[in-house]
Amino acid sequence: MIHTKRSLGRRLRAATAIGAVALLGLTACGGSGGDQVASEFTGEYTGPEVELSFWNGFTGGDGPFMEQMIDDFNSEHENINVVSNTMQWADFYQRLPAAVTAGEGPDVGVMHLDQLSTMAARNVIVPVDDLATTLELTAEDFTEEVWDAGVYQEERFGIPLDVHSLAMYYNTEHFEKAGITEAPTDAASFADALEKLKAAGYETPFWMPSLWPSHLMNLSLQWQNGGTPYDADESKANFASPEGLEAIQWQRDIVDEGFSPSNVAIDSQYVAFKNGETSITWDGIWQLNDLQESGLAYAAAPIPTIGAEKAVWANSHNFFLPRQTQPDPDKQNAAKVFIAWISENSATWAGSGMIPARESVRAAGALDGMPQEAIAADIDSMRFLPPIPGIGTVQTETLEVGVNKAILGEESPEDAMTEAADNASTLMEENKASFGE
Known part of the structure; x- marks a missing residue:
């Protein structure tokens, strides 16, 4: 959608x-x-x-x-x-x-x-x-x-x-005022952009949501750090691995360093960006048509590679x-x-804001001039959840909960993700029995 x-x-x-x-x-x-x-x-x-x-x-x-x-x-x-x-x-x-x-x-x-x-x-x-x-x-x-x-x-x-991933949206007027000429692509340039935006008067330029799509951001960061959020063979979740903890700590640091309010409710970060209150947001490419209709001066780019590997959550x-x-x-x-x-x-489907899954359709020009064209250029870095029965419920009941607690500061990032990983591993084992695997 x-x-x-x-x-x-x-x-x-x-x-x-x-x-x-x-x-x-x-x-x-x-x-x-x-x-x-x-x-x-x-x-x-x-x-x-x-x-x-x-x-x-x-x-x-x-x-x-x-x-x-x-x-x-x-x-x-x-x-x-x-x-x-x-x-x-x-x-x-x-x-x-x-x-x-x-x-x-x-x-x-x-x-x-x-x-x-x-x-x-x-x-x-x-x-x-x-x-x-x-x-x-x-x-x-x-x-x-x-x-x-x-x-x-x-x-x-x-x-x-199709495929549809997270993307980075940024307010081009804010960037111009802050003297930022290019979209940030890595941890250093992203941190530099946040500092410049704050210095330009945009006090909280990048709101970190506590719920949707924060867990999708977290998955992206885990993959970027070289982690594997779910081990299908062992029915184990790795949220509390070094790669996972590095991911959640980065998200929490955005709040601790003052770039985001401490309690961002679901949808608030997108609404704030759409209304010109924030400078950057990470959200799905399904927002492209809505943003185009809003009249906001914005641009879209792949999310920065905060870790060592280019990767982004997709569905x-x-x-x-x-x-x-x-x-x-x-x-x-x-x-x-x-x-x-x-x-x-499926070239027609590109008009919906999605990226046609077939390379032959994309190569024939389906995305020429489309707002998601820049995102599709990184299609090889898009990552998907493994084919594990019940994985949706596992995500909802464990990862989302852990990320939410860590972002809100209700628990330390390590405690929140350790608890989430333990609960996820238990659920994965139970699902394995329930689904007759």
């Missing part, structure tokens, strides 16, 4: 909590496609007319772009009519498992990459390896990170539509096929044609 996505963290907290309960009622299958037998997919659909139900959560400024793509697809395919069912993402993740179990799920859908493994582990969705094979989709046309993250237990469950919308109680081979193959067409024509 675009301007409404800054509330995604709150909505997903409800979704993961409720969705986890619903998922436990499904039978685990260890990533198997179950009884989903379709006729061989050839890349085309020549069968009888079918109507496909397409579930998605594009309720914001991204919605019109998807609707336009659906209309274009329908106009080119006389025997396939795609009907969009759009809902809030929190409702989406709550409704999907129950609907699939009741035989009332969609024919095709799109979800966030970090939800795929959970849905796959509970047999809510089925593998799409044949689709990828027939279309000759490989890691060569995507980044290896996003392509590999769609695989769970050696089967592919998602076809990436991706992935197409999926749900399990069907009564599989219809015609609908299944028609759905695959729809996914293939949208993937191949």
